[in-house]
Amino acid sequence: MRTDTSTSSTLPLVLTADGRQMLQARLDGARRRLERVDQELAVERDEALLTERRQLQQQIDELVPVLRDAVAPGDVADDPTIVELGDEVEFRFPDGSRETFLVVHPLEAGIDEHRTSAEAPLARAVLGHREGDRVTVTSPAGVYHGEIVRRERIG
Numbered sequence: 001m002r003t004d005t006s007t008s009s010t011l012p013l014v015l016t017a018d019g020r021q022m023l024q025a026r027l028d029g030a031r032r033r034l035e036r037v038d039q040e041l042a043v044e045r046d047e048a049l050l051t052e053r054r055q056l057q058q059q060i061d062e063l064v065p066v067l068r069d070a071v072a073p074g075d076v077a078d079d080p081t082i083v084e085l086g087d088e089v090e091f092r093f094p095d096g097s098r099e100t101f102l103v104v105h106p107l108e109a110g111i112d113e114h115r116t117s118a119e120a121p122l123a124r125a126v127l128g129h130r131e132g133d134r135v136t137v138t139s140p141a142g143v144y145h146g147e148i149v150r151r152e153r154i155g
Contacts (some may be wrong), residue, residue, distance in 0.1 A: 002066055009039070013069050013070045013071065013105065014070065014071055014072070014073055014076055014085045014086045014104075014105055015066075015067075015070040015071075015072070015104075015105060015107075016072070016073060016086065016104060016108065016154060017072065017114075018106070018108075018111055019105070019108030019111060019115075019139050020067065020070060020072075020077070022024070022108070022111050023063055023066060023067055023107060023117055024067060026059070026063060027031060027059075027060060027063040027067065030056050030059045030063070031060060033052075033056055034053065034056045034060065036054065036058065037049055037052055037053045037089035038053070038123065041053065042155065051141050054059070056078055058084050058088070059149075064077055066107060072086075072103075073085070073086025073153060073154050074086075074153065074154075080129050080153070081131075082128055082129060082130055082151075083103065083105075083126045083127050083128065083129055083151045084127065084128075084147065084153075085103055085105060085118050085127070086102075086103065086154055087102070087103055087151050087152060087153055087154065088100060088101070088102050088150075088151070088152045088153075088154050088155065089101055089102075089103060089126050089148060089150065089151050090105075090148075090149040091122065091126065091146050091147070091148060091149065092147045092149050093144070093146050094144050094145060094146060097147065099151075100114070101114060101115070101116040101117050102114055102115045102116065102154060103123045103125075103126070103127065104116065104117065104118065105118060106118065107116075111122070116153070117140065121137050121140075122137050122139070125137040125138070125146075126148055128136040129148055130148065131148050131149065131150055132147065132149070133147070133148050134147065135147075135148065136145050
């Protein structure tokens, strides 16, 4: 889980239904584990348990406001002509191949291969652009250009 939210704090707090469900399950699991750690600490003061407790509490403290404040993509007053967080995008690469991906908040990005963090180079390149726009992607592998073929609001 991402613990530094300084860059992602500028992104709108938009979560898909699947993302919300995954983060809620992560929160519930952290709370259950914290209860067990607290019970073990009542019996024995162990440095490893204290460290785990701090990490679990940090995870809980991060997830609670995210789940409280997040909105669904369909609840965002969007500009239907540009790519925004929560949109599914079809992108054509220079070689003609295509990829379809869902632009999501970084906390939601790890759910499946279809979701791409809004902080990833490809997502950053398409955000704010329209269908038919050619965009420049600056990635660790180099710079390339491609085209936004389709954009669709999800949820």
